[in-house]
Amino acid sequence: MEAAKSLKVNSVNNKSKTSSTKNTISKVKEITYTILIYAELIFMCFIVLFPVVWIVGSSFNQGTSLAGATPIPANPTIAHYVELFEKTNFAKWYLNTLKIAVINMLFSVFLSTTMGYIFARFRFKGKKPALISILVLQMFPSFMGMTALYILFLTFNLLDNHWALILCYSAGQIPYNTWLIKGYMNSIPKELDESAMLDGATKGQIFFKIMFPLIQPIVSFVAVTTFMTPWMDFIFPRLIISSNHKLTLAVGLYDMISGNSQNNFTMFAAGCVLVAVPITLVYISMQKFLIEGMTAGANKG
Template identity: 30%
Template sequence: MESRKKRMLINSLIYVLYAVVLVFFLFPLFWVLSTSLKTVPELFQTPIVWFSSDPQFENYAYIFERTQILTYLMNSFIIVASTIIISLIVAVPAAYALSRFKFKFKKAFMLFILIFQMVSPVVVAIPLYRLFVQFNLINMHWSLILVYVAIQLPFTTWFLKGFFDTIPQALDEAAKIDGCSRLQMIWKVLIPVSTPGIASASILVGVLSWSQFVIPFILLDDSALYPVSVGLINLQSTAEAITTHYLAAASMIAILPVIILFVALQKYIVGALTSGAVKE
């Protein structure tokens, strides 16, 4: 009886902790959504208006009609999609080599990759700007994509290496017996069975790249080239106008593609996280 009460108490505390974490992450999203549907007087009304009695969906219409939000979204899509594709093209063979091959200083090399992942983009932003100015690489999407790839590649390689470790090497041997080359083995055997891990890596790289602010803010001067994370700063309130509700509406539009991507591919994330739970 005592053990049952103790177990119920522990479960109750766990669910309370879950609820606290859920509120911690969902409340900012709710507040931005609420702000995006308010009028200007409701922004400063006391007591606080948690949700407008007359939601102003016109705020969203204003964003689409009077701003470059669609251009910003398209720029972000091009940059993020290119970053994901190039990162995977480089990271998949690199992760396979680290997972399957034994060579001298392998642990040191992996530690070196991890150290690179620990370096914040903010640290290298100013030197990177000076270098890009010197080589006339400012205001170019492809140069920004290369920087994104360099930032995301260590994490992508490390993540995929851990996933490839869970795949039995017996599959490699079977592919060799069937006459597959190393490249064919990766393309025809490893990639199909690694779909959950590759999809999870793609989502994480996409989310991190979509939310990147410092690098594009420094390397891009032309507003027509801005990704959505940088384009949003044009909607900040000024002394002449209060645009907090418009900024909130644009923010909701900006995060919508990431939410859709996550929901659509969540089954692959679960598969990647549980793939190594049981080893034969």
Template identity: 30%
Template sequence: MVGSNRLSSRIVFLYIPLALFTIFLLFPFYWMLIISLKPNSLLLNTRVNPLYLTEFTLRHYRYLFENTDFPRWAWNTAVVTFGATLLSLTCSILMGYALGRFRFKGGNLMGTAVFLAYLIPPTLLFIPLSQVVVRFGIYNEYWALILTYPTFLIPFASWLLMGYFRTIPRELEECAMIDGASRIQAMRRIILPLALPGVLSAAIFSFTLSWNEFLYALVFMGSGHMKTIPVGTVNDLIRADVFQWGPLMAAAVLGSVPVAVVYMFFVDHYVSGMTAGAVKG
């Protein structure tokens, strides 16, 4: 009887909420997929259930590759994303390590200021940043985004890594330095391997925001063949009040694949307490 009550409680309070949340979370992706596979004749047909796929076509995907510059958009997005992520992660590791491991006056205040910098909306920054981009002569080039994306990637990633570095026992680093390792060697060989879950979290965060960013990409690199996927999709597939829903959803599906792959391969590395017991024994 007790076991039956426990099972009923788990179903009501655990499995049902999880199932509802999963449906709510995955429904947008399901909707994009079925719209991208429907022929145009069924997209606005009210006599057909919109949740079912009665006919199948790849015409919208062929349209993307044959009538738009989608492969170029994908390449531009990948170059900018990997470049900005690498630059931001390098700076964030150094900044997070300094704020998380060193003890100096004003360190906590500086860490809070770094996080508050992330809260500044991009709509306030793109005008002064556009002047910087033009002055350096990198408008409509990859460097225009690779150097501007870190303005909102580094603050949050540094704050995240700062908190993670603080969870690693200082004794590990001190023992390595007593054995003759320098500060850089101790960070590279001892601290960074233990902080791998935090580093991967910061990397995935930076990758996702860079891949989906729209405003800076539109202003700094949104003309000609240098468009990214968000900018090219909006500019070329939405014309006045005409929305090409099939190609739009096909571009959304293809644009979501890299982010989904990144999460799929690295989600297992989100491990807490990786250093628990590291100094015991």
């Protein structure tokens, strides 16, 4: 009897030791995975943030070259920021780009939301072919039609005119944004529309008083993305705009350092920092809506 009891005790002890060993191994694996995940995140953050820190630091370095610039300047100066406004038309380029971005955002939001509402809530002949056509149109790169657009704007005397950029940006962003907004609206029950119509509401009142407040996340996402477009677009403004005082920021900053005698790259870095300010502020302030909007259009139409 005593031998049997001792065997049982040894068996229980062995099982407890085995269980303890497994728990220890599991904890070690968990800690290892956590360390690896954090190491990867830190490494990726370093890769992303180092160029940003370096450019910001370079804008405060003395001299004109980026070769000897350091992320943390020994003798920081704001002279490059002052020269940017005094020696170039940077302020004018900034206002031009801001004007184009704001008007483009308003046009794009209005056109995309109304088209998305029509495709999501109305039935009409040719609806499916129209949706497919919009989907196909967004697959073609925008630069494929630049020659035709140039001839078109030349015919209508819109070359060297900001409205040419605004019209192209607004129209070019309609296909993708329409699909996004339509997909989001499809997730909203149609019973809301029917209830409002029974109460005597018109289609316009349903859109502005019921639908529009409900689709704020996707509208905010569209507004931010369309606001972003003109800030660093280079090819199309280079083709359309020729006057120095009408240039956008991307073209103006490039022209500032493109000549053989123009090598003030630290002033160029200062310009890049100022360009990033409004974009960063918009992203920070609209972060909640951006996250919602990025996952919004996944519903089937």
